[in-house]
Amino acid sequence: xxxxxxxxxxxxxxxxxxxxxxxxxxxxxxxxxxxxxxxxxxxxxxxxxxxxxxxxxxxxxxxxxxxxxxxxxxxxxxxxxxxxxxxxxxxxxxxxxxxxxxxxxxxxxxxxxxxxxxxxxxxxxxxxxxxxxxx
Ligand code: FES
Numbered sequence: 001x002x003x004x005x006x007x008x009x010x011x012x013x014x015x016x017x018x019x020x021x022x023x024x025x026x027x028x029x030x031x032x033x034x035x036x037x038x039x040x041x042x043x044x045x046x047x048x049x050x051x052x053x054x055x056x057x058x059x060x061x062x063x064x065x066x067x068x069x070x071x072x073x074x075x076x077x078x079x080x081x082x083x084x085x086x087x088x089x090x091x092x093x094x095x096x097x098x099x100x101x102x103x104x105x106x107x108x109x110x111x112x113x114x115x116x117x118x119x120x121x122x123x124x125x126x127x128x129x130x131x132x133x134x135x
Contacts, residue, residue, distance in 0.1 A: 027082030072105030
C-alpha cells in the first residue's frame with residue numbers, strides 16, 4: 001500500500017475578527033498561499049499534497065502546519081511566521097521531503113530548518129500494527 005502524505009496548513013490562524021466574523025486575509029491564508037505557490041513546482045507535489053484546514057487546536061501558537069502520513073510520526077508545528085521568505089518556504093518543503101523519505105518520518109532537530117526548529121507542538125507516533133499484542 002502506498003503511503004499517503006499530507007501537508008496541512010491552518011488558514012484560520014492569525015485571523016482578524018470583527019463582530020464574530022473573520023475579516024480580510026488571515027496570516028494562515030497568507031502562509032498557505034506562499035507554500036502553495038512553491039508546492040505546485042515541488043517534485044513531490046502529487047505524493048505530498050498541501051491541504052488547507054480550519055483549525056488544529058494550536059490557535060495560541062499561530063501559524064500552524066502539520067506533516068502527516070499513515071505509518072509515520074505526525075508533526076504539528078506552531079509559531080510559523082506568515083511572512084516567511086521564499087527561501088524559508090523552500091526550506092519547509094525541503095524538510096517535508098526529508099519527512100517523505102524517512103520510513104518513520106523522523107525529523108531530528110538539527111535537520112529541521114529554522115522556521116520548524118522551535119515550534120514543535122506535537123510529535124505523535126503512528127499506531128503499531130501489533131500493539132494489540134502488548135495488552
Ligand atoms: S486557528 Fe489555527 S490552529 Fe486554531
